[in-house]
Amino acid sequence: MGDELERLQELESRRPTADEISDVLPDAVALRSQRDSELDGALSPTIEGSLERAVQRNPQRIADAIFPIIGPAIRKSMRAALSSIVEGFNRALEESFTLRGLGWRIEAWRSGTPYPEVVLTHSLVYRVEQLFLIHERTGVQLEHLTAPAIQAQDPDLVTAMLSALQAFMRDSFPQEGEQRATLNHFEFGELRFEVAAGPHATLAAVVRGTAPSAYRELLQDTIERIHTAVGPELVEFDGDTGPFLRIHDLLEECLAEQRVQHQKSRFASFAKRAVAVLLLALLATWIISTLWGNWREAQADDKAAAARLEHAFKSVEELEAQAAGTQQLLARLAADVQRLADEEERARQERAAADGRRQVLDARRARLSELRRALDAEPGLAVTATELAAEGAAQAFVVAGLRDPHARAPLTVAAQAGFDPNLIDAHWTPWLSPAPDLVLARMREQLAPPATVSLAYDGERVSAHGTAPRAWIERAALVGPGLAPTLSFDTTALQPSDPPVPAGPLPMDPALADYVRRLADEPGLVVLDYAMGDPLPSGRQLVLEGLRDPDARDPLEVARDAALDTTRLHALWTPYESGDPVLLLAKARRQLAPPAGVVLDGDGRRLVASGRAPGDWIRRARTWVTAHAANASYDDSAVVDIDRQELDERATELELLAFYFELADHDVDLSDTERADLTRLLRQLDDAARRSSRLVRIVVHGHIDGSETIRGGVEVARRRAGAMAQELERLAPAGAVFTSLGVPTADEQDGLPVGSIHRKVTFEVITFGADSDPSGTPR
């Protein structure tokens, strides 16, 4: 017992060994810390002291140790402070040189608001120029949007580089704590990239100007909504961007919502910046050179300081160079703008001149057909061809046709219709018109009926009434029918006024009389006068005077038919154009000279054409028939107009074409072959249209696909059509007879098929007659 007590006392009095304390110390500290904070207080002087000593002895080691904690914190606050300083400086720099800046100062003074705050509220001018939606894992671009009028450099590559940059930053600066750090924003010149990252996709916006912080929130919100909308598609993405069309309007919000408060032209901001840089450079030069002078005096041999200043000087030089560069850029820009404007103006003038020429030409053509109608309407005149004289010729209109000797003078007719006869260059061929008035006039002149005879026309034939000497009746019966080619001539009602002549000294040779009768019956031969009797000094017995159509039979042949000795004849034939229907076919064949592919057939009442012919010939044939055989029918329904056919074929060729567009885009981007093909096609179309005398209108239809109904929709279709129509006008030959017109074809908002083959323009060709024949179908 005593032993035990002794040992107890010994234990109590003994100080614990270091070894023993080290066993319990950690637990003891932990226990005590739980109970109260006495320990902290007790330890801190010691720790402070030792830290102080450690820092004095080896500062680097401590710095290294605490950097990971403190580094990010410092970086963050530095970044924030710096960027706000820089922003403020930029804005102040930009604004302090303007009238607006002055206005803001006044506003600040009046309202008592600090000037910087006023600047800030007025400077939220920004514009989101581009948006990239980037697939996180592959770095592939899912979507790319641009603000109107922004030209984006290859967005695919920008996207890929952004994601490579992101990966590069992550690898190079691994950050503890933040498990997946992202490049939140960075700046490049005037542009600022705002990046909002999600687990599977990243949204990057290119902002010009200063966006409010709310914009960042919008981006973040959008990327979250995108993940909700197409999460599975993002996870399974293997290159097909199709499924992401759905979220296009989500993205559109990020582009569209940003309204610029007061847009200043880029040019103006350029100029302002240039001025600012210049002024700053001058200011800096002045300050530094002053300082430089002082400094040199005071610290002449401080080499380090000199070097530093030299460096500063360099910066100033750079600034100056930059200012000069900017000014050059501005000058070039201005020159470009001027050049573009000049080109535009020149093109406009050329177009106007071409339009003017075409209008003048159209007016002259209209005048010419008026003239033709006036002459044609006159009995005894038939126009066979008209033409506009070459520019600068003395006479404006060239007219060719047939003219009956009894018709009114053509130039009188023209003058009455309001044409200056001096402007008409006319070529007339003699002609016996079948018009009854003229037939009667002709008969009266050629037959010279005595006062006792009257001639009358009753609608189908000319008849003679009254009394006349037998000789006159005999001659009238022989000669008359030839003078009235399309009418019949009746002399049966005539009464002889003299007794029959007994066989006289000059008996009528029956063979010769028979010959004259035969001639009178012969179409295209008109006997105007004849004399018969004893052999004349020439030894001939019959003297004839008459008219002969080039298509009539040869009078000598008729004589041979009558078994008459042609040496007994003396005939004087004057060429003329007969209106006799019997000659119609022969005349048509000779005068119309149908092209190789055409067969002409018919008789005196009917003319039938068939085969393939140029439009020009077809129209010439129609006019010819009207002029030469007003009473005959003409059927050319079996004639194929090869020009029309060509026109139709070319039209079909164009209508089968389609040109395709990038999503929501309307740039017409033709390859060289496409452009060459289109140019050729338009030229052929123009040629065919001219030859067949038709006007052509090309309607360009713009189409969109289903995915585009939410990206501009009909407007995109309209732009496509418009752009293509413009392209057509550019490629068309000068003065082409067609006009092009762009229309959108995208009325249905729903149910449009989706796919690149639907994003296109197509063509519709409408042709219509220029003047005479509006239906375009052959008569």
Added chain:
Amino acid sequence: MSVRKKICMLGGFAVGKTSLVRRFVSSIFSDTYQTTVGVHIEKKDVQLGEREVTLMLWDLHGEDELQSVRSSYLRGSSGLLFVADGTRAATLDVVLALRQRARDTIGDVPAILLVNKCDLPECELDDERLQALQDEGWTVLRTSAKTGEHVEQAFVELTARMVAD
């Protein structure tokens, strides 16, 4: 509908990755040597029958030190083009190591091995060696970025495989 695929060019130092890409993308061969820094990305549209595929070609930094090929650059690749220099057998070892590394990072994706500089006479990788590789399952093409031999085929072949996948 457009399809976009990422392809990585992998191979040792100066085997001709950049030259192959240049050849394929713009068909102009540059004899000036240029060390690529980090990664260089090019784009090329390939027409495969009805389909159009846009290839994003990632030309990675190629040094013999494998560490320098960032695994984060490999991620998301739909296909890989391994390049060895036919005149330097050692570059094939780099390829084999790189392939292992790619497998570890992104698993198996369509890949083709290009034995480049086949226009040069001094060939260290003979047909027997290539046959052995083919037996192991490699698709091997002898290419030349200088003459353009098989360059187009290599890219198109790889594209076809990626699309078929």
